Amino acid sequence: MKKHLLLVWIVAACQLTVSQAQSTLNYPGRYMGQEEVQLFTAPNGAVADAGFAKILQLIYPQPTIEKTAEGIWVIGGYSIANFVVIETDEGLIVIDTGDSEEEGKIIREVIRENISKKPIIAAIYTHSHYCLGTGALVDDPKTAIIIGHKKLNETVQTALNAGGAIAAIPELGPVLSARKAIQFNNFLPDTGEDGLLGGRIRDKKNAYLPANKVVENEEIVKIGGMDFQFFTEYKSDDYNLTIWLPKQKVVINNFYWPGIPNLYSIRGASYRDPTEWRDGLQVMRDLKPENMVNTHARTVSGAKEVFEAISHYMDMVTLVYDQSLRGVLHGLGPDELRYFVYLPKHLADFPNNAQAYGEVPWFTPAAFYHQMGWFDRDVSTLQKLPPVEEAQRTVALMGGRKKVLQAAKTSFGKRELAWAAQLGNYLFTIDPKDAETRKLLADVYRAMGQSSLSMIGRTFFLSEARALEGKEQLPRVVPPKxxxxxxxxxxxxxxxxxxxxxxxxxxxxxxxxxxxxxxxxxxxxxxxxxxxxxxxxxxxxxxxxxxxxxxxxxxxxxxxxxxxxxxxxxxxxxxxxxxxxxxxxxxxxxxxxxxxxxxxxxxxxxxxx
Incomplete structure (x- = not known):
């Protein structure tokens, strides 16, 4: 009897909490005309949210060579990722080598002209994304020490052999390749209001050298007379090496980014476990570094500054994940979760927690889908109408095409962009060739792209707008070579x-x-x-x-x-x-x-x- 009463109390409490939770959902006011959006124009003419001007301060937007500590340099602004050069008595060690043989050659010349003419005797890969320029960097590919994670060679070879994006389901790699091409600005021009912001990744000749020294977690390796300790246990967007130089108190990593971590990638990717990302950051925090060198973000210097940076960043990851689970416990589905997470001001205002690469509403449903799958317990979706029929019936109920189109135009005029997009998409689903609908959606998506907090969101919105206008053709699949x-x-x-x-x-x-x-x-x-x-x-x-x-x-x-x-x-x-x-x-x-x-x-x- 007591157990039964306890169960009734728990159910009642949960129902009350659901009601409270739903009443406090954050609302996408930025895309519904309820927030003033400040725009700025980048030097190349690209129009974007003014927040991007601040983000440029977190990266190396122009070619830069920065001395971090004695014998340690960061080279930024030459590629989508940074390079690290470490000078030893025996020669130079390079950490990460770029996306192509061409980048490797460029960085080699930068090193010779600005840092040292000593031979490059070793390369270390933080992860599999920026390791394709090695053969053009090291002096002797046959004798160079190449260090990587135990999963690195397999990961890189899978990508190179498949000729496309790495996929948990290899058959779907061509789809991920297409979405990756959109994300990395391949359908935006160099200049003008739609001009690219951020890097453009294109397939070029590689000079990849496989790792010939695979390291274990916490292993210490002496290279060029210098001690390097490697941490391999935790994963961010890839299998990572976190590199610790104990004498210099410098940590080099792929966990700390210029913007909140992309806990879910809208281009499509395997599930990224936020607890691993959090724990990888904690490893760095507990080392008490005095300099933190990052694959994408500017170096953070000073023991106090590094501790605070990691703590704020780690806490943001923890908050987004734990609050996503809290929302699921409240009975929320993936769409409701998008606007459930409240971001405390001290975390939201921390510069590197800006929603500059991805946005929090994209991350929260990932935890739901990972555990629960697609079904949100709304039984009306168990036998849902096909999209075209749903659109046809909805438009008819609203009074037909002309009324829906006019309503979408009215919403667009009031900057209710999210609603205008939804209305326009009903019409587009019914007739993708409808010129008026395409024009309306192009205008809406361009406005949403310019208002987007995130670089990825901007790229997808603007690419779609340009495709609707006939300026670009967006691939559904990019076939292997x-x-x-x-x-x-x-x-x-x-x-x-x-x-x-x-x-x-x-x-x-x-x-x-x-x-x-x-x-x-x-x-x-x-x-x-x-x-x-x-x-x-x-x-x-x-x-x-x-x-x-x-x-x-x-x-x-x-x-x-x-x-x-x-x-x-x-x-x-x-x-x-x-x-x-x-x-x-x-x-x-x-x-x-x-x-x-x-x-x-x-x-x-x-x-x-």
Whole structure:
């Protein structure tokens, strides 16, 4: 009886708390005309929220060489990330090496001209994102010490071989690649009101050297006569090395950024555990450094200043995560969580906690989805209408297209941007070619981009606006490079399986075997709606119905729909050894073909992708 009464009390208390929580939700007033938005114009003409001018003080926006401590320099402003140079009696050590061979060459010259002409004898990677210029930096790639996390080589090789963004589900890498291209300014011009702010990442020739010295957590390694201690246990946006120089009391890291940590990336990424990010910061705090050198942010100097910086930053991560969980306990769903978290003034006002890269409302739903999945316990969503039908019915209920369009224009005039976008999107869902709707949404998204607190939000909004205006073409997928496909043909046979159309193939069962010119073999067992990848066809329970020998380059062209089976057969790139070419064509036609004209959100023109 007492247990029952206790349960009733808990339920009642929770219900009361839910009501209280919902009444205090933070509201997106910035995008609903309820906050005054101050804009500024950057030197390149880019129009953005005035807060970006302050963010520029947290990074090295122009080429800069800064001496942090005796024998330690930070080079900023030459790349999307900073470089660190450490001078020892035996030579130079470089921490992080850039995004390409070209960047490696540039930084090598900067070092020679401004720091030292000593040989570069070692490189250390803080993580996998900025390690592609090493071969152009070190003096002797054969003898250089290359230090990295135990997961680094695997992570980098996966990315290089796949020819796209790293994905927890490799089959979706092409989608993440496309969104990454948008995030990093590839569809914004260099100048003008839509001009880029921040770095632009493009695929260039790399000079990656794998780590030949993998370090364990808290391991101390002597390089050039200097002691380096490495911490490997915690992860931010990647597997990290935090580097501690005990004699100099300098810590070098990828946990402290110029803006609140991107606890969720809207380009798409694996779940980023905020508790790991928090604990990685705590490791640095407890070392009591006097200088904190960062991959993206300016160096923080002074023991007191570093302690306060880490504490404020760490507390912001803790607050966002713990309050997200508190909201879930109150019964809030992911959309309600977006505006639930209250940011105490002392944390919100701390410069490096600015929502400059990502925004808090994007982070809070991630914890919900990670644990709870998509269902927020609103049973009306269990059998939801398809988006087009929902839009059609909603617009009809509102009085039709003209009324909805006028309402959206009125909301836009009142700077109710979020509502104008939602109304306009109903019309766009029904008819993406509606010129008036496209014009309205382009204007709305440009205004939202200029009002955005975050660099990523600005980039996505402006890129979409430009696509609606026909100035850019935004890819849904960026396919892997032909050389990546040719280099790992069996891997991409596995990737190919997800293209099968179950409507076309539900009455077909055929076993295909591909013998590639590099000596590898793989199969696809097409079985009434699915295609099973068979890594060892000789051991598969069904013998081959169709077998062919395929040149790896030809396979890459077939994968990308750059050639046909007829053309490949005529050129000798495909040779049948069992079954007929017509039978192979019939089975391969059950799979989707990559068609660039159909893989873009708003088809306009060709892109460099």
């Amino acid at each position: 032909p050389e990546n496909i040719a280099g790992k043909p069996t891997f991409f046979v596995n990737m190919y399986r997800v293209r099968i159309d179950p409507r076309k193939s539900e009455n077909t069962e055929k076993m295909l075997v591909f013998n590639f010119s590099n000596g590898t073999t793989a199969g696809l067992h097409v079985r009434r709606g699915i295609a099973e990848f068979v890594p060892n066809p000789a051991k598969h329970y069904r013998p081959a119905d169709l077998t062919c020998t395929v040149d790896t380059k030809t396979w890459a062209d077939l994968y990308l729909n750059a050639t046909t089976l007829d053309e490949a057969s005529k050129s000798g790139g495909v040779k049948m050894t069992k079954g007929s070419l017509d039978d192979l064509k019939a089975v391969m036609d059950l799979f989707d073909k990559f068609d660039p004209a159909k893989n873009y959100t708003i088809p306009v023109s060709d892109t460099e992708f």
